[in-house]
Amino acid sequence: MRAFYRYLGRNVSLVVGAGLLLFLIAFVVIGHFVVDVEDARALSVRPLQPPSWRYPFGTDRQGRDLLAVMVAGTPMTLRIGFIAGILGVGIGTVLAFVAAYYRGWVDTIIRGIADIGLTVPGLLVLIIIAVGIRGGLSVNQMALVVASLAWLHPTRTIRAQVLSLRERGYVEIARMSGMSGPAIIFFELMPNLLPYLAATLVNAVSSAILASIGLEVLGLGPIDAPTLGMTLYWVNFNAAMINGWWWWWMAPTVIIVLVFLGLFFVTVGLDEIANPRLRKSA
Amino acid sequence: MQFRDILKRCGVFVVIIWLAASLNFFLPKLSGQDPVRTKLLQQAQMGGYVQQGIDEMVKIYEVRFGLDRPLWQQYLSYIGDVVRGDFNFSIANYPRTVADMIAESIPWTIALLGVTTLLSFLIGTILGALLAWPRAPRWMAWLMPPLWALHAIPFFLLGLILMYLLAFQVPLLPIFGGYSMGVTPSLTFTFVLDVIRHATLPALSIILVAVGGWALSMRGMMVTTMGEDYVLFAEGKGLRSLTIFSRYCLRNAILPQITALALALGQILSGAVLVEVIFGYPGIGTLLFQAIRENDHFLIQGIVFTVIVSLGLATLILDLFYPLLDPRISYRRT
Amino acid sequence: MSAILEVDGLRVEFEHPLGAVKAVDDVSFSLLANERLGLAGESGSGKSTMALAILRMIKPPGRIVGGRVVLDGVELSALDHEGMRKLRLAGIAMVPQGSMNSLNPVMRIKAQIADALADHGVRLSAADLDTRIAALLRTVGLRPEVASLYPHELSGGMKQRACIAIAICLRPKVIIADEPTSALDVVVQRQVMETLARVQRELACAIILVGHDMGLMAQFVDRLGVMYAGRLVEVAPIGEIITRPRHPYTKALISSLPSLEARGTMQGLPGLAPLLRDLPPGCAFHPRCTQAEDRCRSEKPAVRAVGPGQQAACHFA
Numbered sequence: 001m002r003a004f005y006r007y008l009g010r011n012v013s014l015v016v017g018a019g020l021l022l023f024l025i026a027f028v029v030i031g032h033f034v035v036d037v038e039d040a041r042a043l044s045v046r047p048l049q050p051p052s053w054r055y056p057f058g059t060d061r062q063g064r065d066l067l068a069v070m071v072a073g074t075p076m077t078l079r080i081g082f083i084a085g086i087l088g089v090g091i092g093t094v095l096a097f098v099a100a101y102y103r104g105w106v107d108t109i110i111r112g113i114a115d116i117g118l119t120v121p122g123l124l125v126l127i128i129i130a131v132g133i134r135g136g137l138s139v140n141q142m143a144l145v146v147a148s149l150a151w152l153h154p155t156r157t158i159r160a161q162v163l164s165l166r167e168r169g170y171v172e173i174a175r176m177s178g179m180s181g182p183a184i185i186f187f188e189l190m191p192n193l194l195p196y197l198a199a200t201l202v203n204a205v206s207s208a209i210l211a212s213i214g215l216e217v218l219g220l221g222p223i224d225a226p227t228l229g230m231t232l233y234w235v236n237f238n239a240a241m242i243n244g245w246w247w248w249w250m251a252p253t254v255i256i257v258l259v260f261l262g263l264f265f266v267t268v269g270l271d272e273i274a275n276p277r278l279r280k281s282a
Numbered sequence: 283m284q285f286r287d288i289l290k291r292c293g294v295f296v297v298i299i300w301l302a303a304s305l306n307f308f309l310p311k312l313s314g315q316d317p318v319r320t321k322l323l324q325q326a327q328m329g330g331y332v333q334q335g336i337d338e339m340v341k342i343y344e345v346r347f348g349l350d351r352p353l354w355q356q357y358l359s360y361i362g363d364v365v366r367g368d369f370n371f372s373i374a375n376y377p378r379t380v381a382d383m384i385a386e387s388i389p390w391t392i393a394l395l396g397v398t399t400l401l402s403f404l405i406g407t408i409l410g411a412l413l414a415w416p417r418a419p420r421w422m423a424w425l426m427p428p429l430w431a432l433h434a435i436p437f438f439l440l441g442l443i444l445m446y447l448l449a450f451q452v453p454l455l456p457i458f459g460g461y462s463m464g465v466t467p468s469l470t471f472t473f474v475l476d477v478i479r480h481a482t483l484p485a486l487s488i489i490l491v492a493v494g495g496w497a498l499s500m501r502g503m504m505v506t507t508m509g510e511d512y513v514l515f516a517e518g519k520g521l522r523s524l525t526i527f528s529r530y531c532l533r534n535a536i537l538p539q540i541t542a543l544a545l546a547l548g549q550i551l552s553g554a555v556l557v558e559v560i561f562g563y564p565g566i567g568t569l570l571f572q573a574i575r576e577n578d579h580f581l582i583q584g585i586v587f588t589v590i591v592s593l594g595l596a597t598l599i600l601d602l603f604y605p606l607l608d609p610r611i612s613y614r615r616t
Numbered sequence: 617m618s619a620i621l622e623v624d625g626l627r628v629e630f631e632h633p634l635g636a637v638k639a640v641d642d643v644s645f646s647l648l649a650n651e652r653l654g655l656a657g658e659s660g661s662g663k664s665t666m667a668l669a670i671l672r673m674i675k676p677p678g679r680i681v682g683g684r685v686v687l688d689g690v691e692l693s694a695l696d697h698e699g700m701r702k703l704r705l706a707g708i709a710m711v712p713q714g715s716m717n718s719l720n721p722v723m724r725i726k727a728q729i730a731d732a733l734a735d736h737g738v739r740l741s742a743a744d745l746d747t748r749i750a751a752l753l754r755t756v757g758l759r760p761e762v763a764s765l766y767p768h769e770l771s772g773g774m775k776q777r778a779c780i781a782i783a784i785c786l787r788p789k790v791i792i793a794d795e796p797t798s799a800l801d802v803v804v805q806r807q808v809m810e811t812l813a814r815v816q817r818e819l820a821c822a823i824i825l826v827g828h829d830m831g832l833m834a835q836f837v838d839r840l841g842v843m844y845a846g847r848l849v850e851v852a853p854i855g856e857i858i859t860r861p862r863h864p865y866t867k868a869l870i871s872s873l874p875s876l877e878a879r880g881t882m883q884g885l886p887g888l889a890p891l892l893r894d895l896p897p898g899c900a901f902h903p904r905c906t907q908a909e910d911r912c913r914s915e916k917p918a919v920r921a922v923g924p925g926q927q928a929a930c931h932f933a
Binding site for chain 1 (some may be wrong): 297298301302305306309431434435437438439442443445446450457458484497509533545547548549552555556559560570571574577579581582583586589590593597
């Protein structure tokens with residue numbers, strides 16, 4: 001246990017990142033008790049109030065209490081990211097293992113699709129999908145839309161990792177001792193990949209959140225939901241910056257920055273675990 | 283590079299184009315929405331009263347837009363049109379064609395993206411390389427944390443922050459647009475200056491964020507390269523520091539960076555679209571935003587297709603250019 | 617003949633959270649001007665570290681913590697960074713290990729010879745440069761066309777010989793070859809060793825051959841030094857060391873060599889070489905030594921002369 005704490009002391013990144021994310025979670029949880037989440041709906045409170053004791057984050061033009069919006073919207077944004085990220089990495093892992101282990105034409109097809117899919121800018125495809133769906137998206141639908149592309153990058157990177165591990169000696173030995181394919185995958189390869197998978201997952205979550213915020217800022221998100229991206233959409237729509245309503249854009253901006261910084265530092269920290277060469281030498 | 287490989291790579295490009303076009307065509311149709319009817323209904327609503335004869339109008343426009351023919355016919359003629367660069371009319375800005383509107387916006391985006399991508403790649407890569415080199419100036423290490431932090435956030439967020447700081451609080455740079463309002467574009471010096479002033483904030487938002495990423499990855503690559511045997515031998519040969527840094531380390535470490543550039547183009551573009559929207563910069567991004575707001579399906583499809591093709595082309599060029607840098611790839615034993 | 621290289625009490629340590637690791641522990645020897653000295657030892661014995669230490673190429677977390685290295689009267693530890701840089705290749709050159717990856721993959725062979733010449737102040741016209749490079753390649757048995765090739769187009773043996781060509785281009789006084797044949801098959805090994813021998817005769821320089829192949833050493837070197845756990849436990853002329861080894865470790869090494877005449881079971885060396893950061897007290901070899909006594913467990917034996925031109929670090933040599 002002590003070795004664990006000692007390691008944390010050296011892996012500053014992981015600690016900082018996790019700290020930021022925990023802070024956000026705490027903010028949301030405590031927020032739910034402090035603030036009436038119903039005030040995150042439009043027409044709840046007096047509009048365009050600058051920050052005060054009553055409304056610490058101010059209110060927006062449609063009469064939403066921005067603190068309530070942040071408290072309600074942050075978990076939504078995070079949820080989209082996590083669902084899409086987990087789905088993406090889940091699908092990606094399965095595909096990657098299949099492709100890397102069985103090689104042959106299976107590998108060519110999977111890799112071909114992933115490569116071509118990655119050349120295309122994801123946001124644009126998402127736009128096409130989102131525009132094509134009738135009647136706007138709900139939060140969960142958005143997660144699925146983002147997930148539909150989220151598996152591309154994980155598939156490619158995990159496949160590369162598996163390929164490099166596959167050539168290592170212990171896999172040969174396992175194969176020679178008669179272990180079956182899937183068994184080798186689970187008992188030999190997977191444990192060694194866990195740190196790498198964790199890093200990929202956090203990465204995927206980060207990309208998914210970015211994609212969802214992107215869609216929302218363009219106005220393609222769930223229109224009524226008080227998510228972070230939609231708030232920024234309204235900010236842009238109402239030219240909040242020019243009109244001097246600085247609190248309106250500052251709240252979501254700060255929260256988004258914290259989310260991304262937190263995820264980024266966690267990724268860097270996990271990378272260090274996955275790739276010991278990056279560890280700071282004595 | 284063997285001719286066969288070049289052909290294969292171009293083939294992939296063609297496949298991408300075809301896939302993009304088909305995606306563009308089929309996905310919206312899946313939703314069952316009829317863009318013409320929707321648009322007409324919208325406009326009728328704005329008119330304020332119930333319009334008679336909507337159905338006849340819809341039919342006429344459908345014929346005009348070619349939407350009344352069987353699906354496979356539509357698809358084939360769509361592919362034919364696309365190959366010729368005809369993206370149909372813009373529903374919202376009829377009778378302007380989609381192709382016209384794209385042609386107007388695309389130079390702005392190319393200018394912004396081209397300059398920022400190049401600058402951030404070059405600055406970031408050299409910075410990253412220097413950061414890895416033990417004999418680089420000390421103060422450089424201080425640049426890392428801020429760049430590190432910056433690179434984690436999306437371009438447009440930094441755009442908002444910069445907009446607030448440099449355009450609003452301190453009115454140093456313009457908030458909005460590609461050029462000052464009421465000015466007609468012309469190739470005069472003052473106009474060009476005006477354009478540059480307006481492009482500064484969007485460009486900065488992209489460059490400041492992207493530099494960190496390139497620097498980080500280059501630093502990692504340099505560290506790996508510096509541990510290679512040939513760098514050890516280079517030192518054993520008594521080569522000068524500069525020689526080892528440039529010809530042995532940098533030259534090798536930059537290869538994966540360029541690959542990364544080819545892969546990152548899509549992401550950079552996605553980020554740039556949002557930056558344009560925030561700043562109202564008259565490029566493809568703002569056009570797309572407008573098209574989404576107006577539910578102008580043809581325009582959206584046209585833009586998405588154009589972007590995919592341009593990116594595919596850029597990636598293709600980079601891919602073909604790469605073997606020139608890495609002799610291990612270009613050489614094929616006959 | 618006078619000594620061209622003198623190593624006196626060299627000590628190299630590596631920092632480790634659990635304590636400093638003595639990779640090279642008080643090693644001293646001299647190298648005569650035209651001599652071939654072998655440096656043999658197991659992996660982890662410190663021989664490669666020593667080679668790098670002589671060239672002053674030890675990087676953190678390693679440090680040279682003591683001792684002197686004198687090349688032809690010049691004390692290397694007194695030189696500044698630039699001074700040492702100029703001496704490398706011109707005064708003392710390395711032939712690296714691993715013909716695998718010691719050449720820059722994106723530069724042609726001739727460019728890698730040319731930049732060495734250029735960075736040492738040798739100014740030549742393009743034509744003269746080509747002539748010189750062609751001559752160098754010929755010396756190591758490579759065709760002049762090799763100059764325009766990239767490293768990945770050469771075989772392992774060719775790459776190794778290209779490395780030798782680079783090492784000799786400024787006619788150094790000492791060449792340190794660190795396991796130059798480790799990844800090569802026996803036929804190519806012989807070619808490379810013959811090249812090395814020929815090169816040494818033509819340049820009249822001294823060679824330190826670092827390796828673990830005793831057979832190779834026997835055929836090539838004049839004198840052999842044996843390293844164990846960072847210390848030089850025996851140095852003697854090659855003939856002496858093969859027939860009358862003094863240190864128990866050397867004895868075990870020699871007797872473990874397979875021979876065509878011997879019959880019966882082969883003698884191995886029991887146990888494993890100790891971890892450098894966890895050395896046994898006293899003589900580092902005592903856990904595996906058949907002659908070990910109480911004294912060996914507590915007292916580290918000093919290096920003593922035990923015969924003409926022979927040194928050993930053992931209480932009973």
